[in-house]
Amino acid sequence: MAKATNALTQGISGKxxxxxxxxxxxxxxxxxxxxxPSTKAPSAGTLATRQRFQQAAFYGRATQQDPAQKAAYxxxxxxxxxxxYAVAVADFLNAPNITSVDFTAYSGQIGDRITIQATDDFAISHIHVLIQNPDGSIVEQGDALADPDGYTFRYTATAKNVSLTGDKITVTAHDNPGNVTTEQRTL
Structure with missing residues (x-):
């Protein structure tokens, strides 16, 4: 590579x-x-990455066509x-992160709370909580409500759960582009 600093090349860029x-x-x-150009065929991983970036670009352009989404991003x-546009593309490429789930205040009584802390590079659209018995039957499910800080969510139990032993609690965080992160715990 040669370096040039003269009037002929000043301001020029490209091929x-x-x-x-x-x-x-x-x-x-x-x-x-x-x-x-490379003569090697791209690997399956490279093709998958290219497709994911292409989908992110489509999502970014779509958000710019909707005035509400454009203003939000x-x-x-x-x-x-x-x-x-760049914020929307980054949001598409990054799933939410569930940083902690606190079940200590949940004892199976109506009104008990499960506290979830989750983050996303832009915003979490909602967090869903599912409580199941060991046989897979559903005790209850619903969305957690966001605290004003934007990263703490609280789910309030609406059904009595007689036996907690072996119950599964599944927490699912969703963001605007549809990325999903799930964390499951067994009591």
Whole structure:
């Protein structure tokens, strides 16, 4: 790669006749041969990654067509990510994270609470709680309510659960693009 800092190359960037011109942060221009296309077939993992990025781009463009979503994603911009489109693409690519589930206040009584803390790079749309007996029958299920802090959610029991031994509690966090994270515990 050659470096050029003269009036001829000032401000030029891109591919010109088999050469690639790149603008550097210090104002100089780097010149090199254009990369040659690979002759190797992409692996299955590479193809899956390309498809996932393509879906993320479709989602990002779709959010820009809906004024409400466009405005919502615009609130997530900062000095690093400067467009609502980029925030939407990142949201599509990253699933929510359930950081903790606290069952200590749940004893099977109506009104008992399960506290969940979860985060997402943009926003969690809802958190669902499912309580099942060991045989798979459903004791109860419903959505947890968000606290004002935006990352703590509380589920209040609506049914009496006589025996907790072996019961499964499944917590599922959903974000706007449809990414899902699940955590399951057995009592």
């Amino acid at each position: 010109v006749s088999g050469l690639v011109f790149r603008q550097n942060a210090n104002g100089s221009v780097t010149v090199g041969d254009a990369p040659r 615009a609130t997530g911009t900062d000095t690093t990510i400067q467009s609502g």
